[in-house]
Amino acid sequence: MTALDARPDTTATLRFPAGFRWGTATAAYQIEGAAAEDGRTPSIWDTFSRVPGKVRNGDTGEIAADHYHRMSEDIALMRRLGVTDYRFSVAWPRVQPTGRGPAVQKGLDFYRRLVDELLASGIRPVATLYHWDLPQELEDAGGWPQRETAQRFAEYAEIMAGALGDRVATWTTLNEPWCAAFLGYGNGVHAPGRTSPLASLRAAHHFNLAHGWAAQVLRSHLPSRSEVSLTLNLHAVRPLSESAADLDAARRIDAVGNRIFLDPVFHGRLPEDLIRDTAPVTDWSFVADGDLEAASAPIDSLGINYYSPTVVAAGSSDAPSPWAGAEEHVRFLPAPGPRTAMDWPVDADGLYELLTRLRDDLPGVPLVITENGAAYDDYADPAGEVKDPERVAYLRAHLAAVHRAIEDGADVRGYFLWSLLDNFEWAYGYSKRFGIVHVDFATQRRTFKGSAHWYADVIARGGLT
Ligand code: FCB
Secondary structure: OOOOOOOOOOOEEEEOOOOOEEEEEEOHHHHHHOOHHHHHHOOOHHHHHHOOOOOHOOOOOOOOOEEEEEHHHHHHHHHHHHHOOEEEEOHHHHHHOOOOOOOOHHHHHHHHHHHHHHOOOOOOEEEEEEEEOOEEHHHHHHOOOOOOHHHHHHHHHHHHHHHHOOOOOOEEEEEOOOHHHHHHHHOOOOOOOOOOOOHHHHHHHOOOOOOOOHHHHHHHHHHOEEEEEEEEEOOOOEEEOHHHHHHHHHHHHHHHHHHHEEEHHHHHHOOOHHHHOOOOOOOOOOOOOOOHHHHOOOOEEEEEEEEOEEEEEEEOOOEEEEEHHHHHHHEEEEOOEEEEOOOEOOOOOHHHHHHHHHHHHHHOOOOOEEEEEOOOOOOOOOOEEEEEEEHHHHHHHHHHHHHHHHHHHHHEEEEEEEEOOOOHHHHHHHHOOOOOEEEEEOOOOEEHHHHHHHHHHHHHHHHEE
């Protein structure tokens, strides 16, 4: 018996607004494979994952979930789920292998086929231009700490707008620039694996600039119905206590974790406290006249990726830390309660807190949950079923938190579950499974987990029972 057979025949009691978007999300490097096919060149993740010790078990995205060859099959899975939207990312080195110059037709054709099949299935394509796979050549030329990379990104955005602009419903410029800047250039646990606080702050600024320039370019090429967006992994920061010292620790993490992007993008300024806090690292003289204005080009919605909250207190943390010096004043504490296979706390209140804060801080900006989900140690039982009740509990609690935030006035337009498929989970390789569809990486066989049946049911009902 599947979860679907077992469902009680009641209608949704937590109903989401009409027109609410129900989606799943993936990213190119995590699922596509075909790393050297049809003209694709290495990205920083191809290079990084080959460095011994950087990715668990020496895993790489060379084959991943083989989505490049199984795209139609994967869209059939989405039809079965009944999703209204699908969030995927475009691999920059597949369409513009050196990060410069003309596009490769075969690379563009793959995304054109994907988008056309989605549309034929009645699913809205939501495309992210950058989900961490910088062409290696651009990293060799200096990567995101260099201003030129932002210029290259705007040109790549123009190529994609020209190729698919008329068919993609929402364009997201960047996914989680915090991770790309601070894990990629700060503590080096992500590609390209550099460890420089200055490089991470420079990268963060150039991400803001790249976002703003790309947003402008997209806007000028796209039909008016298309939306332009940005996805941030905002930190739901909680001070351990209301003491002035703990509150100040939370303020520091909010500055370098959240407002470093929110303020340039929505207010065209850098937070003054961030400039003060980071004075030992930089005077920010790499910010040129007009950059912050460019970063604040108008966008249509803000994407939020949420997994768990961050609890902090006054104190200090051990290096290596991604926080550009803030760690000298901040202690990170484990949040209480149950944990996922990532050892991340399960805490849906953090999502509610984040959404209601954005309701207050960014009035008029529609919000979309562009990622939320959980890894557990899933396996197929002898009957071939994959039961994942913990994931269902996690998803249910977080959707309930979204519903509560909407009732309390947050303008949340959609929810994208991370992830459609088990995939290459960055530094954890294939050891962590976030999919609601199980992938047997030896055979590439896909199996609906219990959570996939459950999500199909939620979508069909338009809410939670
Ligand atoms: C996010 C990433 C996504 C996935 C989830 C678990 O930070 O955007 O690619 O790895 O975490």
